[in-house]
Amino acid sequence: MYRGREGQWAFVFHRMSGVALALFLLLHVIDISLVMLGPDGPFDAFLVFYHNWPFRVGLIAVIAGVVYHGLNGLRIILMDFTSWGVRFQKPMWYGVLGLTTLIGIPVLWKIVPEILGVA
Amino acid sequence: MASAGARAQRPRTFADARAMASSSSELGWWVFMRISGLLLVPLAFGHLWANNMAFNAGEIDFAYVAGRLAQPSVKILDSFLLLFAMLHGVNGLRYSIEDYVKRPGRRFVWKMVLFTVAGIVFVLGVMTLWAFSFEEMGDAMRALGAE
Ligand code: HEM
Numbered sequence: 001m002y003r004g005r006e007g008q009w010a011f012v013f014h015r016m017s018g019v020a021l022a023l024f025l026l027l028h029v030i031d032i033s034l035v036m037l038g039p040d041g042p043f044d045a046f047l048v049f050y051h052n053w054p055f056r057v058g059l060i061a062v063i064a065g066v067v068y069h070g071l072n073g074l075r076i077i078l079m080d081f082t083s084w085g086v087r088f089q090k091p092m093w094y095g096v097l098g099l100t101t102l103i104g105i106p107v108l109w110k111i112v113p114e115i116l117g118v119a
Numbered sequence: 120m121a122s123a124g125a126r127a128q129r130p131r132t133f134a135d136a137r138a139m140a141s142s143s144s145e146l147g148w149w150v151f152m153r154i155s156g157l158l159l160v161p162l163a164f165g166h167l168w169a170n171n172m173a174f175n176a177g178e179i180d181f182a183y184v185a186g187r188l189a190q191p192s193v194k195i196l197d198s199f200l201l202l203f204a205m206l207h208g209v210n211g212l213r214y215s216i217e218d219y220v221k222r223p224g225r226r227f228v229w230k231m232v233l234f235t236v237a238g239i240v241f242v243l244g245v246m247t248l249w250a251f252s253f254e255e256m257g258d259a260m261r262a263l264g265a266e
């Protein structure tokens with residue numbers, strides 16, 4: 001399975017997206033926790049900063065990461081628990097990439113205009 | 120390429136996992152990664168849908184979050200998301216540390232830092248979702264800062 005070529009890339013992307021998401025999650029819970037400081041607290045000011053386009057683009061990357069990692073996770077689970085999973089790992093990986101791209105189209109369609117301020 | 124580096128040592132099937140697990144708790148985590156992964160598909164995808172597709176994430180502010188967290192269903196789903204994503208993510212980070220940090224002393228330090236930070240963040244997350252009303256909590260935090 002993880003012997004070079006597609007399997008190797010699938011693993012590298014899975015690990016990179018997993019680690020990035022876990023680090024994002026730690027920051028995300030901290031920033032959402034600022035709501036505890038109330039309506040006059042720092043939350044809104046902080047979010048205005050977060051609404052700058054580099055962060056919005058970052059959120060798109062987060063979404064892409066969840067979609068890829070989640071779908072590839074399902075592929076790993078199929079390889080682990082079915083008799084045919086390992087045999088079809090390569091086509092399944094292309095399926096994961098294809099589905100991730102497919103899901104990305106409406107996501108970009110909705111969010112890019114918001115970032116450009118033309119929504 | 121004959122070897123796939125770190126991952127080559129990892130089990131591939133449940134039978135492998137059982138044979139290779141260094142302890143029953145390692146096998147438990149291997150199974151947990153898969154179960155939590157399955158649960159995270161609807162939880163994480165639903166969360167992303169609600170905050171990015173059903174809403175403009177560029178307009179998230181206090182009122183929006185307060186409104187969301189006033190809904191019991193959001194509180195409950197967010198709690199499961201917090202629990203499973205934290206356990207799954209932190210255990211995944213632990214795998215990476217064990218693959219890349221080979222020196223025992225350093226490995227221990229990295230893991231302790233990870234678990235400490237994750238523990239604090241988890242408590243913060245639970246507090247945000249459940250512990251206090253925002254007003255009370257804000258007063259308490261300000262009182263702490265004002266000392
Ligand atoms: C959306 C559904 C998800 C599924 C189906 C899923 C599935 C998986 C699977 C099957 C593994 C392999 C575990 C192993 O090697 O034993 C894994 C690893 C990992 N996951 Fe997830 N996961 C999901 C979401 C997440 C989220 C939200 C995070 C971040 C908080 C995350 C972080 C990680 C990390 C850091 C690893 C370790 C990567 C590695 O060892 O290479 N995952 N995931």
Ligand code: HEM
Binds near residue numbers: 247
């Ligand atoms: C990429 C765009 C994302 C946006 C715009 C976003 C937005 C939000 C918002 C507005 C809240 C407040 C409560 C709610 O509305 O549910 C929240 C809470 C939360 N989010 Fe996200 N989120 C994103 C991604 C993620 C991802 C990928 C994860 C999981 C890995 C995640 C995990 C959580 C958790 C656990 C909470 C509860 C925090 C707490 O305990 O206080 N979010 N998010």
